Amino acid sequence: MDLALAPETLARWQFGITTVYHFLFVPLTISLAALTAGLQTAWVRTEKEKYLRATKFWGKLFLINIAMGVVTGIVQEFQFGMNWSDYSRFVGDIFGAPLAFEALIAFFFESTFIGLWIFGWDKLPKKIHLACIWMVSMGTVLSAYFILAANSWMQHPVGFRINEERGRAELTDFWLVLTQNTALTQFFHTITAAFLVGGAFMAGISAFHLARKKHVPVMRSSLRLGLIVLIVAGMGTAISGDLLGKVMFKQQPMKMAAAEALWDGEAPAPFSVFAYGDVEKGHNKVAIEIPGLLSFLANDDFTSFVPGINDVNKAEQEKFGPGDYRPNIPVAYWGFRWMIGFGMASLGIGALGLWLTRKRFMLPAELRTGEDEVPHLVLFKKPLSPKLANLYWVVALWTMGFPLIANSWGWIFTEMGRQPWVVYGVLRTRDAVSPNVSQAEVLTSMIGFTLLYAVLAVIEVKLLVKYVKAGPPELTEADLNPPTKIGGDDKNPDRPMAFSY
Amino acid sequence: MQLHDVWFVLIAVLWTGYFFLEGFDFGVGVLTKLLARDRTEKRVLINTIGPVWDGNEVWLLTAGGATFAAFPDWYATLFSGFYLPLLLILICLIIRGVAFEYRHKRPEDRWQTNWEHAIFWTSLIPAFLWGVAFANIVRGVKIDENKEYVGTLLDLLNVYSILGGLVTLTLFTFHGTVFTSLKTVGDIRDRSRKLATRLGVVTAVLALVFLIWTQVSCGDGQSLIAMIVAVLALVGALGFNLAGREGWSFALSGVTIAAAVAMLFLTLFPNVMPSSLNEAWNLTVTNSSSSAYTLKIMTWCAAVATPLVLLYQGWTYWVFRKRIGTQHIVDVH
Numbered sequence A: 001m002d003l004a005l006a007p008e009t010l011a012r013w014q015f016g017i018t019t020v021y022h023f024l025f026v027p028l029t030i031s032l033a034a035l036t037a038g039l040q041t042a043w044v045r046t047e048k049e050k051y052l053r054a055t056k057f058w059g060k061l062f063l064i065n066i067a068m069g070v071v072t073g074i075v076q077e078f079q080f081g082m083n084w085s086d087y088s089r090f091v092g093d094i095f096g097a098p099l100a101f102e103a104l105i106a107f108f109f110e111s112t113f114i115g116l117w118i119f120g121w122d123k124l125p126k127k128i129h130l131a132c133i134w135m136v137s138m139g140t141v142l143s144a145y146f147i148l149a150a151n152s153w154m155q156h157p158v159g160f161r162i163n164e165e166r167g168r169a170e171l172t173d174f175w176l177v178l179t180q181n182t183a184l185t186q187f188f189h190t191i192t193a194a195f196l197v198g199g200a201f202m203a204g205i206s207a208f209h210l211a212r213k214k215h216v217p218v219m220r221s222s223l224r225l226g227l228i229v230l231i232v233a234g235m236g237t238a239i240s241g242d243l244l245g246k247v248m249f250k251q252q253p254m255k256m257a258a259a260e261a262l263w264d265g266e267a268p269a270p271f272s273v274f275a276y277g278d279v280e281k282g283h284n285k286v287a288i289e290i291p292g293l294l295s296f297l298a299n300d301d302f303t304s305f306v307p308g309i310n311d312v313n314k315a316e317q318e319k320f321g322p323g324d325y326r327p328n329i330p331v332a333y334w335g336f337r338w339m340i341g342f343g344m345a346s347l348g349i350g351a352l353g354l355w356l357t358r359k360r361f362m363l364p365a366e367l368r369t370g371e372d373e374v375p376h377l378v379l380f381k382k383p384l385s386p387k388l389a390n391l392y393w394v395v396a397l398w399t400m401g402f403p404l405i406a407n408s409w410g411w412i413f414t415e416m417g418r419q420p421w422v423v424y425g426v427l428r429t430r431d432a433v434s435p436n437v438s439q440a441e442v443l444t445s446m447i448g449f450t451l452l453y454a455v456l457a458v459i460e461v462k463l464l465v466k467y468v469k470a471g472p473p474e475l476t477e478a479d480l481n482p483p484t485k486i487g488g489d490d491k492n493p494d495r496p497m498a499f500s501y
Numbered sequence B: 001m002q003l004h005d006v007w008f009v010l011i012a013v014l015w016t017g018y019f020f021l022e023g024f025d026f027g028v029g030v031l032t033k034l035l036a037r038d039r040t041e042k043r044v045l046i047n048t049i050g051p052v053w054d055g056n057e058v059w060l061l062t063a064g065g066a067t068f069a070a071f072p073d074w075y076a077t078l079f080s081g082f083y084l085p086l087l088l089i090l091i092c093l094i095i096r097g098v099a100f101e102y103r104h105k106r107p108e109d110r111w112q113t114n115w116e117h118a119i120f121w122t123s124l125i126p127a128f129l130w131g132v133a134f135a136n137i138v139r140g141v142k143i144d145e146n147k148e149y150v151g152t153l154l155d156l157l158n159v160y161s162i163l164g165g166l167v168t169l170t171l172f173t174f175h176g177t178v179f180t181s182l183k184t185v186g187d188i189r190d191r192s193r194k195l196a197t198r199l200g201v202v203t204a205v206l207a208l209v210f211l212i213w214t215q216v217s218c219g220d221g222q223s224l225i226a227m228i229v230a231v232l233a234l235v236g237a238l239g240f241n242l243a244g245r246e247g248w249s250f251a252l253s254g255v256t257i258a259a260a261v262a263m264l265f266l267t268l269f270p271n272v273m274p275s276s277l278n279e280a281w282n283l284t285v286t287n288s289s290s291s292a293y294t295l296k297i298m299t300w301c302a303a304v305a306t307p308l309v310l311l312y313q314g315w316t317y318w319v320f321r322k323r324i325g326t327q328h329i330v331d332v333h
Helices: A007-046 A049-083 A085-122 A126-155 A174-179 A181-211 A216-251 A253-260 A293-299 A309-320 A329-356 A386-399 A402-416 A439-470 B003-034 B039-049 B053-070 B072-081 B083-105 B109-139 B159-183 B187-218 B221-242 B246-268 B292-319
Strands: A160-163 A168-171 A271-278 A283-290 A421-423 B271-273
Touching: A007 A049, A007 A126, A007 A181, A007 A216, A007 A402, A007 A439, A049 A085, A049 A181, A049 A216, A049 A439, A049 B053, A049 B072, A049 B083, A085 A126, A085 A168, A085 A174, A085 A421, A085 B053, A085 B072, A085 B292, A126 A174, A126 A181, A126 A421, A168 B292, A174 A181, A174 B292, A181 A216, A181 A329, A181 A386, A181 A402, A216 A253, A216 A293, A216 A329, A253 A309, A253 A329, A253 A402, A271 A293, A271 A329, A329 A386, A329 A402, A439 B083, B003 B039, B003 B053, B003 B109, B003 B159, B003 B187, B003 B246, B003 B292, B039 B083, B039 B109, B039 B159, B039 B187, B053 B072, B053 B083, B053 B292, B072 B083, B072 B271, B083 B109, B109 B159, B109 B187, B109 B246, B159 B187, B159 B221, B159 B246, B187 B221, B187 B246, B221 B246, B246 B271
Parallel strands: none
Antiparallel strands: A160 A168, A271 A283
8 A cells, every 4th residue: 555645644644633733722722711810810809991801802812712622622532542443452541541531620620611601701700700710721731731641651651561461551550640750741841832822822912902002001911911921931841841851861762862863872962953864874964063962951961972863773673673763853853943943932032022011111201191001112212113113013923823833843743753653662653553444534534624624724713813803892881790699690680691602 | 340330330321411411402503493583593592502512512522531441442443433423423513612602703694604504414413423323332333353343334324223313313302492491481482392392202203113123122121121211201201391391391301311321321231332243252341441450540530520520510500590582692793
């Protein structure tokens, strides 16, 4: 069979497409849930109307986004059984448990309380309504934790033994699966990266409105909040990324060697800035390197030995039998770089933005009309030309996409860097696909999902743009007088619902 | 009772929860074309399930996740074997979820009409296909000695399974009609009750044929009792509906669903998915379950989480207990 259309290849493409697509919505959901909850808390505590308007504005964008996150998540769970049935048979004993935990503990939570939050504006007292969005936020984070624990087990299988008789892996220590350092560092890294997405999203959209001098009070608070989140999350992502990298150097040396295009082990090992390699011959034709840095990233010193691709391949051949144990090296190498590059660029732009929009750089006092003035870029004594002054807003808008690109490449690198293993060192990807599912079936589902996703992406983006442009809603009488008892006030039984589909 | 038997029961409970809850919201989706006369009435119907449909759907994800964890071989055989029907269900669930959330987000007539069509079809198709799938599981499918499904798509479409599909479709729609007569006020509530009577009769006829067929071909004493409960509950639901006791009617249409699911699972046990090729190749609770350790952990998790889930989901229904009618729908865009 043509390799490009082999069921394994198709199933991998399908998994890649659905996962990367799903993960465009997941980080935004995680971060916007918490940010919306934060803004609503600010409203409940201060009763400043701008916070309620901000809550409604970001909350609506959050809802448009979570709808897609939820429906694409269902596909993930079904896909293991549909396309990877031999994987499911082999690891179900271990891998199924965190998935079931996720559904029972986290997803029920999230889905139930989101219904309460959406429809509860005129049914729940203010503080209980606020608690609902915090529950949603907690649910999204818990969800991420269980899924990442499951994924970490594929990266670094622990707490199991092989049952030869049943031909499968069996769980021996669930606590270890949930608390191994791979799971914890990966969770830390993914959550911080998720907030990077939300921070950039908030800063970018606020910048869009501020550049037009619209909705200034709401958007100025949102901009500053977004930028602070961007910076804190950016630093968190860098720290967690470094920790995760050190864990990976120990657990998956092949992935990290591929990420660096380090063909032969060296001591001290250099960090590669640019490399162009020959995969067949196993060396780089062009390489620009920083000496010793890779040793530092792997082991915290500048002189230690880091094994290369050829070393690990040889070691794995001795351990697991003849074969090629190298992942797709250009993808790993560039995926790693796009991830770090775009992630760090968004952190840098966030830091610059926070500095540029601080109080000193507001309009001169005589021109101010109130404390909620549009931040104006007064870098120099003379005012900037409008074109140049607008540049920052444009940059902020573009930066919205950076963390998404970084996240996607991060996952592509993580998953493709593990190949040819689906469970590192235990189960090969080619042994994991469903043996009884035909090429035509996988092709049908892949084309079906891809087309559907493409159409939905267009719809979602158009809706987001529409609601972003519309800006925060004006508040109504009902918004400012929330009910005092659960189930709503009975004074006027025919009062229209505050929210209805 | 061993742990894998406990998990067989728990998975039956999860499917019961799913069909009970999403059953009525599928039904309401179908009713948007069967019952609603105009857009405002459609919106009343959709809003009766608005706060809860998402939580209802999680019962499916939990049933799927629990099957994966407790019976990996069952999960693998079922999901890879029923590939195309499941694909269709998945696509429907994707479009359906998005349709609920996006329909009201633009004022254009065409936009809203398109999503309304989507809500109808993506509620109807899964409601039908789940019946087809479960009828096939009970009847037995071509499973070989390696636990793999070796049949084709056409093997899944037979008179028995299609009848099963019609039963779930009509039963869910009936359940939905009873639900809307419980949750609405005004003209739509009266029409809903009248429609429930007619739908109930059709459902009763189809369900009776299907359940007796099931009982005769693979039932035993216990499944007979479940069948009798299902039939009596359905008759009771119809009777209470005629008498205008909507709460009781809804409770009993729920009991019908629960008893019917119980009957299907009772006819299965101790199999989880019988093979039509050779009895020795049946998937059973023992040969397809997880290790005792995994089942133990899962049992603890279920013991703690399930009551909590029931508690807060129940609370949601309490918060949104008030009936709604066309007067509560305001046109805002």
